[in-house]
Amino acid sequence: MTAPPSSPEQRSGARKHVHRASDDQAPAPLSARLGLARAVDAKDPSTRRHSERVADLSWAIAGALGWKTERRRLLHEAAIVHDVGKIAIPDQILFKPAKLTNGEYETVKDHSRIGAEMLEGVLTVEQVAWVRSHHEWWAGGGYPDGLVGEQIPDGARVIAVADAWDAITSWRPYGTPRSVEQAIAECRAHMGTQFWAPVVIALEQVIRDAP
Numbered sequence: 001m002t003a004p005p006s007s008p009e010q011r012s013g014a015r016k017h018v019h020r021a022s023d024d025q026a027p028a029p030l031s032a033r034l035g036l037a038r039a040v041d042a043k044d045p046s047t048r049r050h051s052e053r054v055a056d057l058s059w060a061i062a063g064a065l066g067w068k069t070e071r072r073r074l075l076h077e078a079a080i081v082h083d084v085g086k087i088a089i090p091d092q093i094l095f096k097p098a099k100l101t102n103g104e105y106e107t108v109k110d111h112s113r114i115g116a117e118m119l120e121g122v123l124t125v126e127q128v129a130w131v132r133s134h135h136e137w138w139a140g141g142g143y144p145d146g147l148v149g150e151q152i153p154d155g156a157r158v159i160a161v162a163d164a165w166d167a168i169t170s171w172r173p174y175g176t177p178r179s180v181e182q183a184i185a186e187c188r189a190h191m192g193t194q195f196w197a198p199v200v201i202a203l204e205q206v207i208r209d210a211p
């Protein structure tokens with residue numbers, strides 16, 4: 001197995017575009033929340049800083065969607081801890097170097113529900129719902145609740161696309177990062193099924209407007 005890249009420069013060109021997507025600076029997270037996010041990401045060296053990137057990209061996408069600053073800030077707060085439930089998933093399942101059994105996959109899927117429970121009373125009810133629903137699919141078939149369309153909270157729709165973009169453009173043990181064009185094509189391919197189309201269009205705007 002190849003060692004994970006140790007610096008942003010070793011990662012994909014697509015990543016650089018996201019980081020420089022806007023002069024509109026994402027808020028600095030409170031240190032406790034940032035520590036929690038890094039604790040999650042530290043479980044897997046290949047996803048280093050994933051949570052922070054997803055939060056910053058969610059912020060940028062919400063801006064392109066016309067969200068007001070206060071709600072964007074709330075979304076950034078939630079997005080940075082969107083995978084906090086992974087702390088409760090056994091590492092031998094989370095990092096199993098082979099195909100997961102159905103039961104193991106169900107255990108991994110539980111991270112969004114567990115994360116939301118962990119954040120109850122810590123974040124607002126709306127923010128907790130965004131974390132819970134970040135793996136729901138626009139056309140249905142996602143988890144944990146199998147929501148469809150408008151049932152999926154808007155912030156969760158944004159986090160879902162930001163999360164996918166970061167996964168597609170990141171180094172992974174099971175694949176190399178895609179180019180910007182490949183990554184956009186992949187997100188477009190899931191418009192209307194996995195993703196709410198306006199969020200993918202907003203993502204494209206953010207990426208293409210990057211300096």
Ligand SMILES: [Fe+2]
Pocket residue numbers: 082083111112134135
């Ligand atoms: Fe997740």
